[in-house]
Amino acid sequence: MNNTVSKLLLNTEEKLKFLSLEIENSIKNSEIAINIVLKSVELLKKIVINSNFKNQSEEIKFFKVTKPQLFSKLIYHTKVLKIETKRPKGTDRTQRKYLLNELDNLNRFFDNNLEFYQYYRTGATFLDEKYFLRGKYDIRLSLDTFFFASDPEFNTSHDYRISKILANDLLEIYLKEQLAILDRKEIMTAKTQTTPKVKLTWTDSKSSLIELLYALHYQGSFNNGNADIKEIANYFEVIFNIDLGDVYRSWYSIRSRKMETTIFLDSLKTILQKKIEQEEDKIK
Secondary structure (H helix, E strand, O other): HHHHHHHHHHHHHHHHHHHHHHHHHHHHOOOOHHHHHHHHHHHHHHHHHHOOOOOHHHHHHHHHHHHHHHHHHHHHHHHHHHHHHOOOOHOOOOOOOHHHHHHHHHHHHHHHOOHHHHHHOOOOOHHHHHHHHOOOOOOOOOHHHHHHOOOOOOOOOHHOOOOHHHHHHHHHHHHHHHHHHHHHHHOOOOOOOOOOOOOOOOOOHHHHHHHHHHHHHOOOOOHHHHOOHHHHHHHHHHHHHOOOOOOHHHHHHHHHOOOOOHHHHHHHHHHHHHHHHHHHEEEE
């Protein structure tokens, strides 16, 4: 069972990474991601129900570590979808207030679950048999009411709470990135005063430009190799009228590709060689 579950988790993670590179719109991205994760959750549920854990330790590990890795993604993308569909279309100030309020909601969840946060984050195990074994719940351990309506074959009293903690970690990163985008808009507005009269807009994918930026950065093509990647990215954002977002996070996703890491650069080389050959044929 362990190998099957590991392959399922890895496959799902790769699909989500590819999706994040191909679809930039948060709402559309989350809608597709939710469907991807839901299918994986259903498969995971079938595996668990049709198999037996070797011992209690294996069952605890599954509900404490494995299942939350997947289920947290479902909670995260569902919450992002909700945040973005309700996000105000007003001024940057209005949006900033809205995003900061969502961060406050995360902090409230933390405050309301501080005891369990401490238990989980410190790696404690003395209550694992009550928290992460099916049918071993203790009603005195602050249970969520929805637990009593959940499937007892696929849920324990606290695995959802760990999924929620992991999802909130991702949500905190997302919300701070959105706030950073608003900050960058202010910077870019100031920079546009020095933009050349001829306006060029980057119409290829963001991941392609980031791939190119890092290649030029590692080649040392700017300021004798002394230019920081963020400086290069900011310059290209203004010149090509594009918001690249968090280039570090995007670069991590590009590096995580199993195959064809340098898709855009390989394509550039191929098309350039083809054009050179065509021009040489004309001369002949």
